[in-house]
Structure formats: structure tokens, C-alpha cells
Amino acid sequence: MNTKSTFVYVAAGLLSLLTLNQTVAQEAVYQRPPAVIEEVVMAPLSPANRISKNNQWILQLERSYYTSLGRLAQPELKLAGMRINPVTFNVSRGSEYTDPSLLHIPTQRRVTVTGLPDGATIVGSSFSPSDTRVLLFVEEAAGIYLYSFTTEEPQAVRLSDRRLNATTGVTVQWLDDEQFLTLLVPTSATNPPAAPAVPVGPIIQETSGGREAVRTYQDLLKNPYDEALFDYYFTAQLAHWTGTAMKEIGRPAIYATMQLSPDKNLLLYAVVERPYSYQLTMGSFPRRTAVMNLDGKDVKELARTPLLNLPTGYDMTSPYPRSFSWRPDKPATIYWVEAQDGGNPRINKVDFMDIVYQSAAPFDQPKQEVARTVKRFRGILWHDDQFALMHETSRAENRTWMYRIKPASGEKPQLITELALNDRxxxxxxxxxxxxxxxxxxxxxxxxxxxxxxxxxxxxxxxxxxxxxxxxxxxxxxxxxxxxxxxxxxxxxxxxxxxxxxxxxxxxxxxxxxxxxxxxxxxxxxxxxxxxxxPYPAMEGVSQEKIFYKRADGIDMSATVYLPAGYNKEKDGRLPVLMWAYPREYRSAEEAGQIRGSQYTFTSINYGSPVFWALRGYCVMAEVEMPIVGTSEEKEPNDNFLEQLRLNAEAAVKVITDRGVGDPDRVAVGGHSYGAFMTANLLAHTDLFKAGIARSGAYNRTLTPFGFQAETRTYWEAPEVYHTMSPFTYANQLKGAILLIHGEMDNNSGTFPIQSERYYQALKGHGATARYVVLPYESHGYSAKENVLHMLYETDAWLEKYVKNASK
Structure with a gap:
């Protein structure tokens, strides 16, 4: 582990940075929040429920929001936008479950599943076609193995000693209740490629004039050694469980997709091929799409797609055949889509953007047109040759359409609905x-x-x-x-x-x-x-109310307000306020003003919730609407980002003040990701807030020059928008105290940890009040118990010092 100049690790594994008269890198041990917060955040969750297709059984799996720091510290490879555990050939940060049981819906009889190894971690599950058998994908020390049990005999048995390859997720395609297809670690995968002792040469990339705008992806391949690792870990062996053994099908390959035909005789698949990219993720790599029989022999090659980097802009798509899938109402008929505008409607104006085609096995006849779309094809819901529903959308026009079609008839589609994209x-x-x-x-x-x-x-x-x-x-x-x-x-x-x-x-x-x-x-x-x-006895008595109000220009707003148990505004007076939000873009005021959510939901709490602080004597405003609205057809929403952000914040502070609950002199604002970006901007451009909590944010939009969120223009097309929206630009005018928190291994596009690091340095250089906390091993979201508890401790201490006990 490298020691960085701006922070150090200690035995407990956490660094905090504190701005004083000079920067101090503090050696710190993990801290815990107040007991009432820890009690709630660590409360057991209800099980995850997997309902069988016949609606007779529920597979219940115990779960937790959190893992241990030790598990996060296990070996991890970051390759082509993916993160995997090289020991188990599994994704490294996926969902984990334990202690399976079955609940019989008609009788409500609950049966415990036995036979799994002690402490088994379940990473996937699947009911068989008739729902009489269940597969469990179980991660053990050496890899992932398949276990099976029946609803009549819930004694799990390991099916094979062959390890599964789950680097792109667990895979199962059922043939019947006893047979299925899955992906295994190839028998040739005995030793991973050895790292070269010294580089064989420089790493070179070249461009020859063609425009290739690329968004800011992370975890990319960096050199030939990474390419070799990618080949080694993502190559899988297709196999057929026959009921008694694993039978290998074909040669190992890197499978991107896999779909069994409805009649269970053919497999539609796509495999990743070279050359790879050092700027794009696995989803953009070249691929070959084909159909094979269950003996592993190709029946038909459907498409070869080269390395694909779509241009930025609305309604862009692949210029090559895409979205291959089986028709669910036919034994073995494939349908797919071909763009008629080269995938770029900005350059190529056509009467129909897409045409949907189909071809039936044995694929020896010319392709047949199913339907064509004026705008971009979104999907088909099938019934039969007489009836299907087809959707198309236009992000440029902010519209979506649903048509009734008679597939492959040549008849004109019948319009059923037309809506704005956000018209709920x-x-x-x-x-x-x-x-x-x-x-x-x-x-x-x-x-x-x-x-x-x-x-x-x-x-x-x-x-x-x-x-x-x-x-x-x-x-x-x-x-x-x-x-x-x-x-x-x-x-x-x-x-x-x-x-x-x-x-x-x-x-x-x-x-x-x-x-x-x-x-x-x-x-x-x-x-x-x-x-x-x-699950949260401590939360009983905390009041919850969805409130509705308007911002100054008349747009309808809403928020959910939580107040401490037993609070009486006449007796207890005004409370400090914590406001939590996430901005969203809309193309019209009508869409922005629509009410979202329900006032009757139960407050389910995870680490990211602001509701904890209702237990600490705060008025909490959660799910605060922060609409950013396009004010005309010529204006994009972000053209007036700061002004609208200010209007949103002023309206929220005003309503909680007018209700006699919130103290306008003691208000904090916070958010995660784009909400952190919002928080930094509000502290720079308003004087409404005493403090801000900014988790895993991006603060310099020039570091995401080819688009971010719903912004499709590049920095060079709209430099003033990028400049004006960046709180980094205004680090010299921050008001209030800001707490920056970031996962050390953030993998989200655009929120590289350097965003917080550089923003903190800019704040420090201008004498702002700021604290920067790096959570070891964490990604864009946080999952280690130790890190989560410390994050809550930091947040609570910051709010207590700079909000609740702030001088007016």
C-alpha cells in the first residue's frame, strides 16, 4: 500500500484530514456514532424475498447492508470497468445472503434449508421451470459452487466440484427441472499470468483525427498485462448440467450475453473479442453475436460489432445491428434492431430511425421486417403474430410513444399513448x-x-x-x-x-x-x-409528514419532514435542520412539479439516510425536491442550474421556517454523489446554510468534459456551463463549513476520489472551514461496517459543532 503525502493509514485503517491554520494529517482510529444511531443503522433487515413463478413459494434469504472491512480488503482486480475477486472468480462487491428458508404461500408454512457449509455466503438463486427445485450459488473460500434442493426435500446438495465463473454475474439457463446451462472456470485456469518484472516498453495510444469523445470511466485496462488478466479471469467454459454431471459445450470464451431459445434447442450468445480498449469498458469491446446448438456448434453468425464508442448527444445508438433477443411467443425466432440513421440522428435525418427485423431457425431465409420506428426503438412486448406493443422514445423531444402493432404484417402501427418522458x-x-x-x-x-x-x-x-x-x-x-x-x-x-x-x-x-x-x-x-x-424501536414516535409547497416561480415542490419523538414546537421551539437532496433535470415545469413518492411509506433506513438525526434533536427534511428545469425549447436545464438551485433551496428553507419548526439560522444541507455536488454549490452561492455534508461528489466539471448526469454537451460546446456549475471554481467564496467524505476506491464515472482531494486543497488554500475523510477500500457507496459507523460519527460531530451549537 502506498503512503500518500496528504494522508496516512494507521492500524485501524482510517484517515481524517482537518483544516486548521495549516493542514494536519491526523492519525485516527475508527470511531462510533452515538449509541442511538448505531442501534438503528445496525438493526437486522427483513429477509430478501424471491417469489416462485407459480406463486406458491417464497425463498427467503437473510441479508445485511454491511460487510466487514476485512472482506473489502480481500484481493480485488479492476479490469475493463469491472471489479472481481481473483480467488473466487466472482464480482467483488455484489449482494450477499445467508440462511435460506422456504415459505409456502398458501399455508404460510416456513421450512429451513439445510446442508450448506457453515457461514455459507449465497450470491445468487434460481427456481427451476416448474418451481420444484432451487439452485443456490454459494461462495466458498476457493470459489463459487452450485447447490440444489427441492421444495419437498429442502436439503441442499453440492452438484459438482467445478467452480463457477461469475465475473459478469451468476448465470443459469434452465432446460427442464433437472438440466440447465451455466458458466464454469475453465480447467486450464490453473495459474494467472505473472506480472512482468519490468515493462517491455511504453504504453502508447494514438488518435488520427477521428472524433472519439469518451466519458470519464474508471477501472480501465492500462497495459498488456491487464489485458492478459482480463482474458484469464473473464474467459468461461459453457457447460450443461445433465442431471448427473457437467458436460462442457464448445470452447472457452468471454460471454457477454446468453439466452436459451423458448424451445430449449438453441443458444443465442455474444462473446467479447479483441482488440480491447484502454479508454472504454467491457460493454464497448468488440463482440460476435451468434446462435449455437447444444452440442456447441454454431448454427448462424448474426453480427460482428467492432469497438464501439457512441458520440455524445440525445438518441445516439450503435450503427450496427443491436438488441438481439428471442421472440417469447415462437419456438426459435430472433428479433433485433438496425439503426437507419447510422445511430446518429444529429447528422443523419431519416424518416425512420430504426427498423426491427426477425429471422426464424434454421435462419436460411432473408430477414423479415417486423416494424419500423419514427423515433428511437425502445422495446417490444409480444403476444403473437396478431398483437404486440412497441415503444419508441425521443430524448431530444422528451417524448415516448406506445404503439399497437401486428408484427411483420406491414400494417401501420396504431398509436396508443404519447407522453413526456417524466410525465408520471x-x-x-x-x-x-x-x-x-x-x-x-x-x-x-x-x-x-x-x-x-x-x-x-x-x-x-x-x-x-x-x-x-x-x-x-x-x-x-x-x-x-x-x-x-x-x-x-x-x-x-x-x-x-x-x-x-x-x-x-x-x-x-x-x-x-x-x-x-x-x-x-x-x-x-x-x-x-x-x-x-x-426493526427500529428507537424510531417509534418520530413523526413523518410529506409536505407540499411552491418555489418562487410557482413550481410545485415536496419534501418528507421527520421530527423528534414528542416534539412540540410551542414548548420546544425551533429545531436545527438537516436538508438532504439530489438534483434532477426536467424539460418542463409541468413534469418538474409532479409529486413523487408517498406520504404513507415506512422509513427504511440505511447508512445513507439523513433520518438518524431526528433521533438527535434535528428537523430532518429528506427527499427534498431539487428540480432543474429547461425554461424554453432553446434552453437546456443546466443553462440556469445555479439560479434554479438557489430557488429550490430558498423555498425549502422558507417552508420549514414558516411552519414554525425549523431555525433558519441553523440549517445544514447534504447529499451523495450529484447531491454532494449540489451541496458544495449551495454553500458557495447562497448564505442559507451553516454547514454541508458532501459524500462521494464531483466538484470540477472540467474533469468530466464529455458530459455528466443528463448533460450531453461537451465542455467545448458549453464551456460556460461547465465553468459556472463547478463549485471548484468558487472555492474562494464558500460559506459555512463543509465535510467532504469519499470512498478511496470510488468506481463511479465522474466521481474519481481526486475530485474531493483537489476540491479540499482549493478550499484549504482559501481558508475555508473543511474536513476531508477518506474511507479505505470503499467504492461509490459504502459497505464496511467500520467505515459506515465512522462516517456517521463524522457527520454527527460536524452537525453538532457547526449547526446545532452554532452561534447565530
Whole structure:
């Protein structure tokens, strides 16, 4: 581990930087926040629920938000935008589960799964086609292995001693209840490539005049040795579990995608090929797309795509055939999309941007046109040759369209809906899908094919109220069949029987955590399936209210306000305020003003939540709307970023002050990532805040010169926007005290740790009040228990010193 000049590691593994009259690199041990915060952040979570396709079983997996620092410190390779554990051939920072059990939905009988190694870490799971068997992907010391059990005999058994290759995620393609395809570590992978003792030569990159704007990716390949490591760890052997053994199929390759045909006879796949790039991630590498049979022999090569770097701008896409997939309603028919504008609508103006084609096995006939789109193709939901729904979008026009089509008929598509991209109020929802004879999902509709069942978040001026509706394709009317009602927020997880209108829902309220229910809409009956208790006793009594207000230009705003238990504003007076937000761009005031979220949700708390400080005597404003709105067709939202940010903040401070709850002289603002960027800008351009908490942010937009967030213009196209939006530019006018926190190994595009390091140095040079905390081994989000507790300690101490106890 290299020692850096600006900070040092100590045995506990944490560095803090403090600005005094001079910079002091402090040797520090891990600290813990106040006990009431630690109690809440470390509270056990309810299990993760995996519902079987027949809606009879729930696989429940125990989980935690956090891992140990020791686990984060395990070997890790950063290659082509991916992070992997080289010992286990697994992604290094994926979700982890333990202690599986089965819950039988009709009887609510719970059965513990046995047979796994002690302390087994589960990284994936899958039900078989008939839902009678379950696969578990279990990480052990030497790698990932497959375990299997049945719903009748929940005794897990390891299927093979062959290790899986999960460097791009766990993979399983079921043939039947006993057979499946997966990816293994090749038997040839015995020793990784040895690092060269000395370089064989310089690293050279060259450009010859073609424009290749690249966003700021991290974890890229850097040299030939990285290329060799990438080949070694990402190369996988396709294998067929026959019921008794693993049978290898074909030669090892780097698989990017893999889809079994509905009739289970063919495999559509794409493999990554050389040459690789030192500026782009694995997703942009050259690839070959083809179809093979289950003996490993290619039946048809479909496309070869070279190294692909899309230009910046709205609606850009690949100029090569893309989005290959099987039609779910046919035995073995592939469909794909071909751009007619070369993937660049800015340069090439055409009547139709995309054409969708299809080809059926054995792929010996000319490709057949399915449909064409005026704007950019987004996707198809299939039913049969007579009926499908096709979506297209235009980010440039901020619109989305849904059409009814008769695939491959040549008939003109029938427009069903047209919406602004962020128009949630008028969105009819998502069609209900059902499994067909191939076990694939197709549209559920009536015999006349003129009605759909739809599920929706039910966005409204009163907040989200999820619903089930019947949508008539002829008159385009949406008839509500069921809707979540106060004081609950109830979402639809599964429509178990569309004809009988039975559902599995997840219901919560301000005081009740989310639990699963069976709901019979026709009979108006509900049965509770799970019974998870309130996980945070310390939070009982903390009040929660969604408030609505307007900013000065009339745009509707909202926030969720949390107040300490027992608080009485007449007796207790005004409270210090912590405001937490994340800016979002909109193309119109109407979209920006729509209410998001629900006032009836249970407060689920993770490390990033600001709600802890309601336990410490603060008024907490969470989910504070920070819309950045395009003020005209000629103006992009960011053209007025600072002015709109100021309007948002002023409106939020005013409403909490006018309610007699918040003390306007003791307000802090905070956020993560783009929220941290917002925080630094608000401290530079307003005098509303005593302090700011900025986690894992970017502060100098010239370090992301080819776009960021929803900004598609480059620095050279809009230099004033990049300059003006960068809080680094205004480090000399920061007001208040800012706490900068950053993960040492942040992998997010644009938020390199150098963003915080350089911003801190700029603040230090101008005499600002700032503190810079680096969390060892952490990525863009934080996961080690030790780091999370220390981050909360730092935040609490900062707020206590510079906000709650600040002089007015």
C-alpha cells in the first residue's frame, strides 16, 4: 500500500484530514456514532424475498447492508470497468445472503434449508421451470459452487466440484427441472499470468483525427498485462448440467450475453473479442453475436460489432445491428434492431430511425421486417403474430410513444399513448405479463385483444397510490380495478391470476414495515403472508409528514419532514435542520412539479439516510425536491442550474421556517454523489446554510468534459456551463463549513476520489472551514461496517459543532 503525502493509514485503517491554520494529517482510529444511531443503522433487515413463478413459494434469504472491512480488503482486480475477486472468480462487491428458508404461500408454512457449509455466503438463486427445485450459488473460500434442493426435500446438495465463473454475474439457463446451462472456470485456469518484472516498453495510444469523445470511466485496462488478466479471469467454459454431471459445450470464451431459445434447442450468445480498449469498458469491446446448438456448434453468425464508442448527444445508438433477443411467443425466432440513421440522428435525418427485423431457425431465409420506428426503438412486448406493443422514445423531444402493432404484417402501427418522458401522472402503467407454453412472458389480454391489465405506481397530486387497472386499447380509457388506500402504501409484486384478479402485494405504512399480502380484488379479501416486526424501536414516535409547497416561480415542490419523538414546537421551539437532496433535470415545469413518492411509506433506513438525526434533536427534511428545469425549447436545464438551485433551496428553507419548526439560522444541507455536488454549490452561492455534508461528489466539471448526469454537451460546446456549475471554481467564496467524505476506491464515472482531494486543497488554500475523510477500500457507496459507523460519527460531530451549537 502506498503512503500518500496528504494522508496516512494507521492500524485501524482510517484517515481524517482537518483544516486548521495549516493542514494536519491526523492519525485516527475508527470511531462510533452515538449509541442511538448505531442501534438503528445496525438493526437486522427483513429477509430478501424471491417469489416462485407459480406463486406458491417464497425463498427467503437473510441479508445485511454491511460487510466487514476485512472482506473489502480481500484481493480485488479492476479490469475493463469491472471489479472481481481473483480467488473466487466472482464480482467483488455484489449482494450477499445467508440462511435460506422456504415459505409456502398458501399455508404460510416456513421450512429451513439445510446442508450448506457453515457461514455459507449465497450470491445468487434460481427456481427451476416448474418451481420444484432451487439452485443456490454459494461462495466458498476457493470459489463459487452450485447447490440444489427441492421444495419437498429442502436439503441442499453440492452438484459438482467445478467452480463457477461469475465475473459478469451468476448465470443459469434452465432446460427442464433437472438440466440447465451455466458458466464454469475453465480447467486450464490453473495459474494467472505473472506480472512482468519490468515493462517491455511504453504504453502508447494514438488518435488520427477521428472524433472519439469518451466519458470519464474508471477501472480501465492500462497495459498488456491487464489485458492478459482480463482474458484469464473473464474467459468461461459453457457447460450443461445433465442431471448427473457437467458436460462442457464448445470452447472457452468471454460471454457477454446468453439466452436459451423458448424451445430449449438453441443458444443465442455474444462473446467479447479483441482488440480491447484502454479508454472504454467491457460493454464497448468488440463482440460476435451468434446462435449455437447444444452440442456447441454454431448454427448462424448474426453480427460482428467492432469497438464501439457512441458520440455524445440525445438518441445516439450503435450503427450496427443491436438488441438481439428471442421472440417469447415462437419456438426459435430472433428479433433485433438496425439503426437507419447510422445511430446518429444529429447528422443523419431519416424518416425512420430504426427498423426491427426477425429471422426464424434454421435462419436460411432473408430477414423479415417486423416494424419500423419514427423515433428511437425502445422495446417490444409480444403476444403473437396478431398483437404486440412497441415503444419508441425521443430524448431530444422528451417524448415516448406506445404503439399497437401486428408484427411483420406491414400494417401501420396504431398509436396508443404519447407522453413526456417524466410525465408520471398520465402514464397508464405497465402491462401485466403471463407465462405461455414455453414458460416465457407474453402480454395478457382478452380474446378480442382490445384490453390489457396494467399495474402502475398511480402517481397523482396526492402522491403515489399504486393501482391495478383495465386499459381499453380502442378508447384508451383506464378503468381502475384496485388502488392502494390511505394510510397504506401498497405495491403490486405479482398478479398471480389475471382472470381472477388475485395479487401478491407489499404493504407498509408510517408505523408498519413492508409485509407481503395475498389480495383477492374481486372478493375484496386480503391475507397477510409475512409478519416482519418494526426493526427500529428507537424510531417509534418520530413523526413523518410529506409536505407540499411552491418555489418562487410557482413550481410545485415536496419534501418528507421527520421530527423528534414528542416534539412540540410551542414548548420546544425551533429545531436545527438537516436538508438532504439530489438534483434532477426536467424539460418542463409541468413534469418538474409532479409529486413523487408517498406520504404513507415506512422509513427504511440505511447508512445513507439523513433520518438518524431526528433521533438527535434535528428537523430532518429528506427527499427534498431539487428540480432543474429547461425554461424554453432553446434552453437546456443546466443553462440556469445555479439560479434554479438557489430557488429550490430558498423555498425549502422558507417552508420549514414558516411552519414554525425549523431555525433558519441553523440549517445544514447534504447529499451523495450529484447531491454532494449540489451541496458544495449551495454553500458557495447562497448564505442559507451553516454547514454541508458532501459524500462521494464531483466538484470540477472540467474533469468530466464529455458530459455528466443528463448533460450531453461537451465542455467545448458549453464551456460556460461547465465553468459556472463547478463549485471548484468558487472555492474562494464558500460559506459555512463543509465535510467532504469519499470512498478511496470510488468506481463511479465522474466521481474519481481526486475530485474531493483537489476540491479540499482549493478550499484549504482559501481558508475555508473543511474536513476531508477518506474511507479505505470503499467504492461509490459504502459497505464496511467500520467505515459506515465512522462516517456517521463524522457527520454527527460536524452537525453538532457547526449547526446545532452554532452561534447565530
Amino acid at each position: 401522472y398520465n402514464d397508464p402503467g405497465s402491462p401485466v405479463m403471463v407465462r405461455n407454453q414455453y414458460g416465457r412472458y407474453i402480454l395478457y389480454t382478452n380474446k378480442a385483444k382490445n384490453e390489457l391489465l396494467m399495474t402502475s405506481e398511480g402517481a397523482s397530486s396526492e402522491g403515489d397510490m399504486p393501482l391495478l387497472s383495465r386499459f381499453n386499447l380502442k378508447d384508451k380509457k383506464n378503468t381502475i380495478l384496485w388502488r392502494s388506500e390511505a394510510p397504506y402504501y401498497e405495491t403490486i409484486l405479482e398478479v398471480t391470476d389475471p382472470a381472477k384478479l388475485t395479487l401478491i402485494t407489499s404493504r407498509q405504512s408510517n408505523t408498519e414495515p413492508a409485509n407481503l399480502f395475498l389480495r383477492d380484488v374481486k372478493r375484496k379479501r386480503t391475507t397477510q403472508i409475512t409478519h416482519f416486526a418494526h
